[in-house]
Amino acid sequence: xxxxxxxxxxxxxxxxxxxxxxxxxxxxxxxxxxxxxxxxxxxxxxxxxxxxxxxxxxxxxxxxxxxxxxxxxxxxxxxxxxxxxxxxxxxxxxxxxxxxxxxxxxxxxxxxxxxxxxxxxxxxxxxxxxxxxxxxxxxxxxxxxxxxxxxxxxxxxxxxxxxxxxxxxxxxxxxxxxxxxxxxxxxxxxxxxxxxxxxxxxxxxxxxxxxxxxxxxxxxxxxxxxxxxxxxxxxxxxxxxxxxxxxxxxxxxxxxxxxxxxxxxxxxxxxxxxxxxxxxxxxxxxxxxxxxxxxxxxxxxxxxxxxxxxxxxxxxxxxxxxxxxxxxxxxxxxxxxxxxxxxxxxxxxxxxxxxxxxxxxxxxxxxxxxxxxxxxxxxxxxxxxxxxxxxxxxxxxxxxxxxxxxxxxxxxxxxxxxxxxxxxxxxxxxxxxxxxxxxxxxxxxxxxxxxxxxxxxxxx
DNA sequence: CCTCCACAGGAAGCGCAGGAGT
DNA sequence: ACTCCTGCGCTTCCTGTGGAGG
Numbered sequence: 001x002x003x004x005x006x007x008x009x010x011x012x013x014x015x016x017x018x019x020x021x022x023x024x025x026x027x028x029x030x031x032x033x034x035x036x037x038x039x040x041x042x043x044x045x046x047x048x049x050x051x052x053x054x055x056x057x058x059x060x061x062x063x064x065x066x067x068x069x070x071x072x073x074x075x076x077x078x079x080x081x082x083x084x085x086x087x088x089x090x091x092x093x094x095x096x097x098x099x100x101x102x103x104x105x106x107x108x109x110x111x112x113x114x115x116x117x118x119x120x121x122x123x124x125x126x127x128x129x130x131x132x133x134x135x136x137x138x139x140x141x142x143x144x145x146x147x148x149x150x151x152x153x154x155x156x157x158x159x160x161x162x163x164x165x166x167x168x169x170x171x172x173x174x175x176x177x178x179x180x181x182x183x184x185x186x187x188x189x190x191x192x193x194x195x196x197x198x199x200x201x202x203x204x205x206x207x208x209x210x211x212x213x214x215x216x217x218x219x220x221x222x223x224x225x226x227x228x229x230x231x232x233x234x235x236x237x238x239x240x241x242x243x244x245x246x247x248x249x250x251x252x253x254x255x256x257x258x259x260x261x262x263x264x265x266x267x268x269x270x271x272x273x274x275x276x277x278x279x280x281x282x283x284x285x286x287x288x289x290x291x292x293x294x295x296x297x298x299x300x301x302x303x304x305x306x307x308x309x310x311x312x313x314x315x316x317x318x319x320x321x322x323x324x325x326x327x328x329x330x331x332x333x334x335x336x337x338x339x340x341x342x343x344x345x346x347x348x349x350x351x352x353x354x355x356x357x358x359x360x361x362x363x364x365x366x367x368x369x370x371x372x373x374x375x376x377x378x379x380x381x382x383x384x385x386x387x388x389x390x391x392x393x394x395x396x397x398x399x400x401x402x403x404x405x406x407x408x409x410x411x412x413x414x415x416x417x418x419x420x421x422x423x424x425x426x427x428x429x430x431x432x433x434x435x436x437x438x439x440x441x442x443x444x445x446x447x448x449x450x451x452x453x454x455x456x457x458x459x460x
Numbered sequence: 461c462c463t464c465c466a467c468a469g470g471a472a473g474c475g476c477a478g479g480a481g482t
Numbered sequence: 483a484c485t486c487c488t489g490c491g492c493t494t495c496c497t498g499t500g501g502a503g504g
Contacts, residue, residue: 092464097489098472098492099488099489100489118479118480118488119488119489119490120489121486121488123486130495218478252500281471312493363486381466381467382466383466383468401491401492401493402492402493403494404466404469404492404493404494405469405491405492405493407467407468407469408469408492411469422467423500424467424500424501425500425501426464426500426501427501428466428500428501428502429464429465429466429501429502429503430464430466430467430499430501430502431466431467431468431498431500431501432466432467432468433467433468461504462497462502462503462504463485464493464498464501464502464503464504465498465500465501465502465503466499466501467498467499467500467501468497468499469496469497469498469499470495470496470497470498471494471495471496471497472493472494472495472496473492473493473494473495474491474492474493474494475490475491475492475493476486476489476490476491476492477488477489477490478485478488478489479486480487480501481484481485481486481487482483482484482485482486482487
């Protein structure tokens with residue numbers, strides 16, 4: 001048997017016209033049903049184009065409601081304008097500490113700086129310095145602010161704003177804050193999934209305080225989160241500074257979802273490939289899961305792959321249904337297999353106990369058991385899970401982590417929606433957490449055990 | 461009411477990694 | 483090559499919490 005060549009693979013018939021359109025990272029020219037939100041963001045950021053500091057903004061909305069897409073869309077438009085405004089997108093899932101965020105900002109905006117290896121204070125200083133003195137081009141000119149801060153406004157500014165009205169307005173606001181306006185950059189930092197940052201209060205404090213210290217230029221924060229309760233975790237100070245401006249992205253309604261799906265289907269697939277029934281089913285499935293457009297796109301894309309595999313030129317409701325099953329297990333698989341080892345082991349321990357309990361006793365061992373589950377699913381006690389986790393660790397020859405760290409893992413798993421926990425109430429001795437798994441325990445067990453056997457066989 | 465239990469979660473500190481400065 | 487500095491993951495220690503049981 002000889003392996004196929006690339007040209008063979010590429011010449012295979014396909015239902016796709018442009019796969020990129022179906023990627024969650026694709027930013028379309030027009031975002032349907034988000035005009036109002038986009039306008040609000042644009043209005044909020046417009047001061048940056050006039051050389052003023054835009055107010056911070058907190059954007060909330062469930063997954064797949066177009067938050068990130070809309071913000072990126074606006075950033076694209078902002079970049080088209082010649083101005084001192086610069087934006088920096090930070091995905092806080094990857095950059096999840098104050099240090100990493102600041103490092104990312106300096107690296108992104110001032111590539112000339114080799115930001116590795118500097119301490120936080122050093123990075124902060126560099127960032128401030130660059131913001132104060134650079135014109136919107138590079139980080140070369142360094143002495144502009146020194147003069148400007150010294151006294152008169154320098155006359156050699158940007159060569160735009162020609163009309164008299166503009167000049168008058170400019171002079172007026174110059175008088176207001178003569179010092180702040182000269183030269184410095186208007187930095188807009190987008191913190192996506194901002195709830196993932198560990199020392200979020202410190203980060204927000206650092207960035208907002210920077211504004212007080214800057215002689216020119218400014219920093220504006222746009223926080224994006226899908227958890228509204230995130231606000232309550234913030235300190236008083238951070239909350240009022242981040243939430244100067246709030247924007248809520250509502251979930252897409254079923255008809256809206258249907259329109260989005262058919263729009264993307266038209267762009268992503270060849271003409272007449274996707275049947276109406278398929279679009280309707282995709283919209284219905286997604287509608288159940290509270291209007292997550294990202295999920296709908298994944299569904300479409302997968303349905304296309306399935307059609308290609310089968311060698312057919314139509315996508316019907318049958319392919320969408322198949323795609324649903326496949327995507328569901330994909331999502332769980334991805335979420336679980338990208339977890340750090342010990343979080344996987346904790347999850348495996350939970351899955352093991354869940355399966356045991358399902359077979360043997362029902363509720364948690366407590367005498368009355370009235371606090372735990374009104375429904376028939378059993379809850380696990382934190383302590384017994386830790387014991388099982390210790391056993392599982394031994395089995396895979398990984399030294400177990402301390403109980404303290406194990407509790408952090410539980411918090412992380414809960415944040416990711418892989419488990420749910422509640423506080424023990426009456427009927428339970430002491431104060432503990434009751435744990436339940438979010439995905440089918442058997443599937444989770446299979447995924448993790450497979451993962452570890454792959455790792456082990458690779459090591460051997 | 462007091463004590464015990466079974467934990468939650470904050471604080472401090474430790475060792476390591478990786479870069480800068482000498 | 484070394485010393486110093488910093489962030490990070492982790493452990494240890496400690497205090498707090500809330501129900502059970504005497």
